[in-house]
Amino acid sequence: MGLRTSGQRFENRGVWNQEWKSSLDFSFPQRVERGGKPGQTDISRILWIAAAALTASIASSGTVFGQPKSAVPVELTSCSGVHRSGRRIVSLMEIVEFYIPRLAKMKKGGGVDFLEYDVRYGPERDNLWLKFMFGPMVGGHSPHDPGNMSIEWIAKKWNYHSDAAATDWIGTGPDDRRWRHIAFPYGFATYENAPPKAAACFNRILDTMCYGKCPYCKQ
Helix, strand or coil: CCCCCHHHHHHHHHHHHHHHHHHCCCCCCEEECCCCCEEEECHHHHHHHHHHHHHHHHHHCCCECCECEECCCEECCEHHHCCCCCEEEECHHHCEEEEECCCCEEEEEECCCCEEEEEECCCHHHCCEEEEEECCCCCCCCCCCCCCCCCEEEEEEEEECCCEEEEEEEEECCCCCEEEEEEECCEEEEEEEECHHHHHHHHHHHCCCEECCCCCCCC
């Protein structure tokens, strides 16, 4: 489930470089040597101005060095207060739960120290999957490629208990393809490069997330 082809990355980089060059279209001051004659351009000042212009160009797009925009934190609902139908997927240590429609195509796998669930959208040949990974060493603290400049990321916190939170990244590509990645302690849920209809289906599942016992959290 790759995020972008090399051709699309190159095209985006060309637009970015063009905007960056236009932002530097002004005259640099010259250093005056002894005797009042103009000297060579102050290279340190050029580098400083160029770096500032580059930073401003990236920041204007809403992403600063691969960091997503931030949304207002949201309070996550307790699982004890919800009544949903479907198959439950429970994370390690029962920290969060999700509900999967009974008719959804799902497979389960894993190893000694991790558990994986995969929910499919459409025919298997389309390779559109919502993946859940649970385990102490699975990683997944951020999306696969958060620095991809062709994807606009928005991140928000889902707060639960007094000292714990999940981070929810939502990404949109220029061709309206969608990404989403939710990271929580000892696991994550993610899909990549999905068309809008598949993304909407996966989002309905991800939006059922609620928090469970979380035995290590402060109450």
